[in-house]
Amino acid sequence: MVRNKNPLFNEEDNERIRNYMKEFGHYHNRFVRVSKLIPKYTPKQISNHWRNYLNPDLCHEPLGSYEKNFIIDWIHKRQKSRVNVFKKNFENFYHYENIINRNNGKNNILKQPRKYQQSNDIIPWKNVVRDLENQFNKRYSENKVRNFWNSRQKSILKKSRKQKQMQKTAEQKQVFILPATNKCPLPSNGQNDSSRISIASLLNDTSTCVF
Numbered sequence: 399m400v401r402n403k404n405p406l407f408n409e410e411d412n413e414r415i416r417n418y419m420k421e422f423g424h425y426h427n428r429f430v431r432v433s434k435l436i437p438k439y440t441p442k443q444i445s446n447h448w449r450n451y452l453n454p455d456l457c458h459e460p461l462g463s464y465e466k467n468f469i470i471d472w473i474h475k476r477q478k479s480r481v482n483v484f485k486k487n488f489e490n491f492y493h494y495e496n497i498i499n500r501n502n503g504k505n506n507i508l509k510q511p512r513k514y515q516q517s518n519d520i521i522p523w524k525n526v527v528r529d530l531e532n533q534f535n536k537r538y539s540e541n542k543v544r545n546f547w548n549s550r551q552k553s554i555l556k557k558s559r560k561q562k563q564m565q566k567t568a569e570q571k572q573v574f575i576l577p578a579t580n581k582c583p584l585p586s587n588g589q590n591d592s593s594r595i596s597i598a599s600l601l602n603d604t605s606t607c608v609f
Contacts, residue, residue, distance in 0.1 A: 407447055411436060415444060415452055450539040457536040461546055468533055469543060470550075472526055521547070 407415075418435055422428040429441040429448070436444070450456075461469075523540040531537045 412452060450541045455537045457538050465534060468530060469526060469547060472529060473521060
């Protein structure tokens with residue numbers, strides 16, 4: 399049977415899912431069981447819909463400041479831990495490859511292991527939601543937590559780009575005075591302040607100054 403890739407959950411289907419989850423919620427393959435009874439939805443679609451919308455234990459309040467800080471700290475600690483694991487594994491790989499190449503009399507260029515070439519860090523949102531619930535006794539949807547983090551990252555990236563653009567614009571606006579020629583003499587340091595020529599007059603007087 400061909401299933402719709404992006405089906406819309408109507409209220410009738412929502413009610414059926416709620417009832418089936420009361421019956422099969424204690425099974426580890428509960429979403430597979432429900433999908434067999436509502437075959438137009440895949441187990442993954444039902445699982446996502448349940449975790450983000452239908453679960454009666456969901457907290458629909460907006461994330462508070464403490465919850466947001468908890469999410470940020472949780473992800474930063476995980477990313478730092480993954481970096482340390484990567485360094486340790488890569489150093490072990492580097493040491494092992496050097497021994498192999500030395501024993502074989504080869505002078506090969508060391509390549510980074512393929513399994514560590516992926517720089518994107520996948521965040522386990524299930525674990526974030528679980529620890530968030532254990533800490534604050536509130537179960538937020540994965541979508542809400544994920545949307546907060548993605549929105550924050552986009553905001554940081556936007557500010558960073560804006561700062562770089564402002565810095566670039568400021569550098570372009572800087573005026574560099576080239577050394578003066580005989581046709582456009584500049585006053586020496588020994589002259590009085592009253593006899594000094596302003597930079598604006600030098601720039602505007604194109605008839606006497608040639609750069």
